[in-house]
Amino acid sequence: MLDFLEDLGHGIYAIDTGFQRPRFDAAYLMVEDGHAAFIDTGTNHAVPRLLAALTALGLGTDAVDWVIPTHVHLDHAGGVGLLTQALPQARVLVHPRGLRHMVDPKALWLSALTVYGEEEMQRSYGKLVPVPAERAEASHDGQVIQLAGRPLRLIDTPGHARHHHAIWDARSRSWFTGDTFGLSYRGFDVDGRAWILPTSTPVQFEPEALKATVARLLAAEPLAMLVTHYGRIGGSVAEVQRLAAEMLVQVDEMVALAESVRSAPDRHEQLKAALLGGYLARLRAHGHPAGADAADWLAMDAELNAQGLEVMLDHPAR
Template sequence: MKKREPMDLGNDVFLIDGYDMGFEGRTGTYVLLGDDITLVETGPSPSVPRVLAGLEELEIPKEKVAYVVLTHIHLDHAGGAGLLLQECPNAQVIVHEKGKRHLADPSRLIQGAKAVYGEAFDELFDPILPIPEERLETKTDGDKLTLSKNRKITFYDTPGHAKHHLGIHDSLSNGIFTGDTAGIRYHQTEDHGLTFYLPTTSPNQFDPDAMLDCINRFRDMNPSCLYFGHFGKTKDPDQTFDQVSSWIPVFVSEAKDALEQGQGLEGVQQRLHNRVASYLEDKGIPQSHEVYEILKLDIDVCSMGLADYLKKKSRT
């Protein structure tokens, strides 16, 4: 098993790589130090042993974990929460009010993920364990939580990727944990001097207008940095906001054209791939680059969400 030391991101924030789907730098768990040790995201259950190993490397006893904060309940971010809680006996899980019932009874989460990932579900996500209701705490827009005398986090209702999504502002770093609302940070092309950002439009609650509104709300907060669900930290929030905001209408337009021309889901996937590949080619990224393996997975899932959004929109 590959091993990677927890990454020190400054301001008493560390990042543990969960090797989601076997990829380095795909999905991680943030550790916020303070009087109340707080984790942001758990990743899926197969990542939990890595999270525990990272805590051990940081010399943090599992009993000291006070909070596990979930930006949203999609299984790549929150699927391991039930399993992790078995090892962290004093931790409370913090989640959006619309996500609580699905963590207490994850049957619908499991059903939805199986519809997207099919036969790969068990390898990627199993087991999904229910969380006792007394260990679940909900937050809504504007709620705050003091973690130490110099660290307070504030929660924001940030739909667009999902209706059960929280953005989290950290007072110590003036950073925002964006989950999936402000897109994915593709750092894999840093070997060619490029980091780029794309929206993530996975099913089944994608809403482009809400996503753009939330990105603008993040921008208005004037953060010093962003912490991504996928993956890591940027000190250039405006670059992220600009790129993701410009790609959202492109994704929607390409999907709309493909479906109207009878090209189906495969047509959406091909169009998105061609647009992103053309962009990367202009930036000097060869088509043999490893980033394309991750992009294929993301584009396939994004296409499903776009098709679902446009189908729902056509009914209104």
């Protein structure tokens, strides 16, 4: 099997998209009776890997019925348009708040461009390709679609972003959670136990909405969560609940931290340093040495989470 393709069982495969570093950003491929669906795609640069995964599993490009980004952040959906060009039968299913951005990605591009600049945008994402309007549709809360008779249920999952939905697969008793169930890097596993942290990436982090979303996900008693960053976590209902509790405690701590430095002149630097220090302390309590490599790995998350918390402070959700 390809070194970036991992068989998770139940016809589900994780594809390492190659974004930023190994085992950081996953796309998922579900295969059922000769039909397939992609859930999240990574960036344009991931598309050759996604197509290679189909070939490796003996599937043609016409086998793909669905492309479903969990939300329209570019590490999840940046490759949707380019991928769809190669999949003649696929329909794109997007949260209603994100649909227009898939059909006309200009605003997405310009928003990211102001943060990263042209050179970094081309390096990390490539030029965004629109999805033809006739091939894209909006999801709705509670919607059930079929993959060769295999039901997949979509629910609205705000908290990380308002344009976010999650996908329930009853066969594996798993949620494809995008970023609503946080981040969990396999390099931080200790004795097979995962470590988790929330993501407040700007610009729509809403803590109370996120808590409600997590409660709704847990109500299905999932055996596992399939997170984009990175892979399958859980393995039992109890383990998923443990991870959820650990993440939600951190959400409350992050909000309290943000409030405590609301008026500080060096607010961003204080937030970033405190977040990173907290991650490393929690990692050590988890049994990981949490040395310089871990600090380097988590520096970007501390930066982005600090940015998101500041947006939350300055623009409270209505």
